[in-house]
Amino acid sequence: MSTINLITSYFIKHYDLSASTFSPDGRVFQVEYAMKAVENSSTAIGIRCKDGIVFGVEKLVLSKLYEDGSNKRIFNIDRHVGMAVAGLLADARSLAEVAREEASNFRSNYGHDIPLKHLSDRVAMYVHAYTLYSAVRPFGCSFILGSYDKDDGPQLYMVDPSGISYGYWGCAIGKAKQAAKTEIEKLQMKEMTCRELVKEVAKIIYIVHDEVKDKAFELELSWVGEGKNQSKLSIDRVSDSDRDVQTGTTFTELHEQI
Template sequence: MIILPNIEGDSAYSFSLTTFSRTGKLLQIEYALNAVSNGRLSLGIATSDGVVIATDKKVSSPLIDVDNVGKISEIEKGMGFVYSGLGPDARVVVRDARKKAKSYKLMYGEEKTVTEVVKSTASLMQQYTQSGGVRPFGCSILAAGLDENNTPLLYQVDPSGVFMGWRATAIGKGYVSAKGFLEKRWNEDMGIEDGIHTALLTMREGFEGEITGKNIEVGVLRKDTGEFKVLTEEEVQDYLNESS
């Protein structure tokens, strides 16, 4: 039997991973979502011919090597993840997704669809909300990939293990205004090039300081090639110059 201290409100449940508070919340998951909300902004846009994901990778000191601060990860040839929240937690999620995608390909001779990878990732994150000796992951993931019909898809996976598909969305600090901006800009006829420009315009909207190819990272999944690619700093800067 769990004996909780005599503390008013939800404070008595703050450190319990598996006990609901009086308001029906698992507060450790709420804290994990707070970690996501305080993380750098990341966003994704699904277009008619691909998916664009972008993130703020601005660093706190000019002494930090920006080349080794990437937040966008290739899971396999036609799939990429971007995160907001705690980097070490995200690396565990990325490593697990890569391992399971590779195992699937070795076993069945074909690549796993983004939907199946997302389901597996969501299951991993959900397990960490109900197991002893662990805590929820302090990150949310945006996943870009293709389904079995070669349709570009964008998914979001949260620390609770909930996953959902989006046409466009944002996570991290400033996500509310970013999603509002995307709602006004997104349309069904949007192509991949328009998606890249819209992603950069959205990032620029709430960016503190000068936005450049060094502090913005962009990943692009193109339907025609079926390949996911992280753009170089020079390519991002060229798109920024076109958007200005």
């Protein structure tokens, strides 16, 4: 038997080892394995309201030796774009850099901020390219992109390891995504402001957190919206121990209110 036939026979029997090989029933197992990495990760949610986008992430603390606030899962992509991730953090950081480069190049070429639809499509194409070749593996993360600008208002997109990009009013990724989606559907998102929604997002993260399996976690919150002067856009980020100046409360107090 020739070498080519041996290689072909090997991949027919081991179609789950390559991202470029379909199974007999039309599945690409490497992509499904990447999605499984996301499903085993901590929960991240993004919700769109009438004046911005609010992100919330349940960052699991696997060791008491970790420094507080390390390994953030919410990233600043551009002055009007934020990103929340679930899955392999190293993969997510790589994609965050890709998104930042796309946003920077767009501003250099066209002189204005990149539209979120264009940014999500560009990064989704990059993610999809890693599902086409046997020499690479798919990215083991999903991410939520949110932005606010004066022309398009708030926008929210989610990209999964297969490279598909969808627009949402509210979405969740990670191990408790189904429970989080159920809670998100109860909200009147189109009528709420960021100040109102940030408390609801914190509550959802606490509700879906599994205290039996995952006892320790840090709550990350961020939102994208109009600045105080109605022209400057800002991304505000707080951690579980920080004081939220705009809402006048701490997230520890929010936990006690639930």
